[in-house]
Amino acid sequence: MNELIRQAINAEAEERVDSRTVLANLHKAKKRKPLGLIVGVATLTAAAAAAAVIIPTAIKKTEAAPPAAQATQEAQNVLLIGLDDYDHTDALMLARFRADGAAMIVSLPRDILVDGQKINSLFAQDPGKLTAAVEKTTGTKVDHYAAVKMSAFGQVSQLLGGVEVCLKAPSNDPITKVSFPAGRQVLQGDQALAFLRQRHGLENGDLDRARRQQMFLVGLASQITKDKALALARGVSGSISVDDGWDVLGFAQRFTGPVGISVTTLPVDAPVERETGFGYEVDPAKARSFVAKALDEGDHSGEGGCVR
Template identity: 35%
Template sequence: MLLLLAGGGIYLAARSIDSGLSRVDVISPSIDSALGTDQNILLVGLDTRTDSFGNPLPADELAALHAGGGDDGGDNTDTIMVLHIPGGGGPATGFSIPRDSYVALPDGFGTHKINSAYTYGQNAAHQQLAQSGVSGNQLAVRSGAAGAKATISAVQSLTGLTITHFGAVNLAGFADISTAVGGVPVCLNAKVDDSFSGANFPAGPQTVSGAQALAFVRQRHGLPGGDLDRVRRQQVFLSSMAHTVLSSNTLTDSTERDALIAAVDKALTVDQSLDVLSLAEQVPGLSSGSIGFHTIPIVNAAYETPDDGEAVQVDPSAVQKFIADTDSGRSGTSSPAPSTAPAPSGGSSSAAAASKTSAAPAVPSSDAGTAGSTVPCVN
């Protein structure tokens, strides 16, 4: 989605966005998403075993991605981020929400980890739709839309933001996009070897793509800050990927651009009214990377829940104040550096470890495409 915004004009010149992307009806018509108003785009990474059109992924592809079988994963949202675009101008801001944030879910689903909102909504709709005779791809797409609506509602309650647009990328699609852009420069503070995600990387700067890129953003086992370190990786990865595309020939070379478009079409599902070109025009300086990434504040990164095991405890009022204060502070600035909000007093040691990653040293990256560009090292 960030790549589409940054290169929206070129993307639309090559192909009408309506002709390729999968679209779902998940945003209420009463929501004002007109150009010039505040835009809050919910971006999620789905742990789904289908493509954006509901087609099951082949078993060999799932194995290569360390994704398990077609029935594994529950279609949870592994990545949750809100991209806020001010209506009156000013830089965009991305707010990451840890997937294990313990929140009240909509529709009587109870209090659970926010990443399960999609599964609860999807499963409830799947049962009802199947009983009414819906089957095949339509069953997958329509039940997925219900999961998206449940996630949107949970995020709105936590953040206080009205979600105006929605974008979701699936497992295989994410790997394909990273390959289409020629790989993404990253940097690690220490080597990692994680059998759960398939992440096996040396320390230091390197370029990842395909299944390795997916493993880089999915790993949380063995990291000092757990899910919070994973959030930090995702922020840095997105910044680096956008920079890589904007500083290379991907959007101007027809062959490379078409490969990216094909990957995006397969990977991305968006709401019915999303207009990439209009959004791109509303974000000044997006092509120079002026997106500030932040993680919402937490209370306790090792909170023991009654039914869901260990989760991330959050305070909605503190989250909403942080978002309001951050947006106010970002007005008129253009600092793109990702950051993690410090945990409030009483936060766990793992939360403190995650907040320290914002001070990780940046190393020169010869793969980024622009002299003097840097990629922050992370856990």
């Protein structure tokens, strides 16, 4: 499979291999691995990203591509997960990708309590537990998930030449000692990673961090083009994982360029202290109604403007 992936990349980069043959061979493979087609802004939030940004595709597409390689037309709900070095979830987004590639995304605060347990610890136990908790909280079926190591986002931003963000006021992280000025600025590498991870020193902690991740996600997605996709695929494919049953190739082929993204955040109740630590409770009925509307209609409140 790895050889097929390398062949696919070479087909795009050098145009020496018939891409139709590559696509056909990839679909014959019994076990599909992440192809680097998804560069997760898998929750481009504190530790991994806040939501998986889809790279158009690293494989050359032609009108003569075999039927099995054609884009799936149904909308799909994908859980985008950003992981720290211990596989704890530092960023979590539920995204509905429409047939045209447009994405409606709802950020889920990592400190949500589900059955008395914080949701950010579940992926390390079992990805299925995290998926089940998200479905219970939102009332929405999760079709697939994509997880990415947060550490990959510094590299992604560097490959793109930086991502522009805007802050309402200067911020200082008392833990890492990293500071950012007010106003618009272009971040990349370690600086971008520190921006996505910061929650200490912010008025609303993780909730403000989620807004930062949303801003970064939108800015990042707007820069991903077919020309840049190849370098991104080569650079970060090893940091991404998806569920075994997902035909990533077929899914990725619906994307032909930068995708339209609508972002918003799930409302939470006041924070509470439990034996398991600080967390947010969620009203199930309100949460399900909010998510259903956001995924169906979109909410552009996360786009534009400056954040804390």
